Amino acid sequence: MKKTGETPQFSQPATFMRAPLVGLDDIKPGMTVISGAPHSMRDRFGERYGPRGIRDSSMPIADKLRNAAEQGVVDLSTGKTLLPPSETRLVDVGDFNMYPADVMKTTEGIAGGVAEVVGRGGFSVCLGGDHYVGYPSCLGYTRALREAQPNAKVGYIHIDGHLDFADGYGPYGKYMNGTNARRISELDAIVPSSMVFIGIQGPCYLDQVEDIRRLGGTIFTSEDIEEMGPEAVARRAGELAMKGCDYIYMSFDIDVIDAGFSEGTGSVTMGAMTPRTLFKLLGPLSEIPIGSMDLVETSPPLDPTSRTPRMAAEALLKLIAPKIFDIH
Numbered sequence: 001m002k003k004t005g006e007t008p009q010f011s012q013p014a015t016f017m018r019a020p021l022v023g024l025d026d027i028k029p030g031m032t033v034i035s036g037a038p039h040s041m042r043d044r045f046g047e048r049y050g051p052r053g054i055r056d057s058s059m060p061i062a063d064k065l066r067n068a069a070e071q072g073v074v075d076l077s078t079g080k081t082l083l084p085p086s087e088t089r090l091v092d093v094g095d096f097n098m099y100p101a102d103v104m105k106t107t108e109g110i111a112g113g114v115a116e117v118v119g120r121g122g123f124s125v126c127l128g129g130d131h132y133v134g135y136p137s138c139l140g141y142t143r144a145l146r147e148a149q150p151n152a153k154v155g156y157i158h159i160d161g162h163l164d165f166a167d168g169y170g171p172y173g174k175y176m177n178g179t180n181a182r183r184i185s186e187l188d189a190i191v192p193s194s195m196v197f198i199g200i201q202g203p204c205y206l207d208q209v210e211d212i213r214r215l216g217g218t219i220f221t222s223e224d225i226e227e228m229g230p231e232a233v234a235r236r237a238g239e240l241a242m243k244g245c246d247y248i249y250m251s252f253d254i255d256v257i258d259a260g261f262s263e264g265t266g267s268v269t270m271g272a273m274t275p276r277t278l279f280k281l282l283g284p285l286s287e288i289p290i291g292s293m294d295l296v297e298t299s300p301p302l303d304p305t306s307r308t309p310r311m312a313a314e315a316l317l318k319l320i321a322p323k324i325f326d327i328h
């Protein structure tokens with residue numbers, strides 16, 4: 001983002017979009033704050049390398065923008081020009097404390113870190129890690145929010161190939177990457193009837209579908225997106241998630257994209273959304289009042305082409321562009 005001198009993309013420590021690496025005390029209200037939660041417990045493994053991989057894959061994008069910074073870049077589909085602002089609105093605080101053999105301690109590491117970011121007025125973007133990370137990230141967000149506004153209500157948007165609404169999962173128990181949305185539904189600030197699931201693909205566990213419907217939540221499958229169009233789904237999801245709520249928390253699992261495009265993820269989906277459709281969905285979603293978010297399940301070791309972390313970086317940039325660029 002900032003001009004960092006003449007360095008090629010493989011040079012210098014990787015931060016997201018070459019954002020300055022800062023401490024928590026440097027966060028100013030309105031900043032977009034990238035953090036990492038390199039946690040993974042099962043499946044094909046490797047999601048713990050997600051934060052590092054996404055940061056790495058964002059470097060060539062940052063350099064492309066840096067080289068164009070004088071005049072900015074233009075999005076020909078919208079006619080809008082993106083210009084990096086004179087003072088950066090994007091920072092990277094590195095990774096939160098992880099305890100690979102103690103999931104509850106890791107939970108507090110992430111929740112405590114996100115609460116610090118949000119408490120200082122930052123828009124928190126926590127990079128996973130497997131999808132369990134979504135729960136502690138949302139826990140930290142609602143904790144800090146409720147400290148400032150004790151009655152704040154939060155809706156939830158879950159972009160994912162899967163529902164992740166199990167109460168427990170075999171030997172992994174209640175705190176793993178299949179129970180995260182359920183744990184979020186139990187938080188005081190969350191309004192379960194304002195939980196919206198987008199991009200669900202393939203067979204789902206019947207009890208999870210029934211539980212979500214019983215609570216009043218909404219599910220848009222990848223087929224719904226094809227039929228209704230991604231823009232319409234995004235707008236409807238924004239309305240549903242804001243119903244009776246002040247803000248939205250967003251949890252974004254990269255496995256919402258078809259495995260043909262991004263195989264580097266723990267639980268692949270076949271016949272799912274294309275990147276083009278996803279980007280059309282993210283445009284309108286970038287304009288709704290999301291309070292904080294996570295981006296999870298990127299597993300760089302499973303993708304020798306690095307397409308998956310690159311996809312994650314580009315998708316995230318699409319979502320946060322209105323916050324970090326001057327748009328004309």
Ligand SMILES: [Mn+2]
Nearest residue numbers: 131160164253
């Ligand atoms: Mn998931």
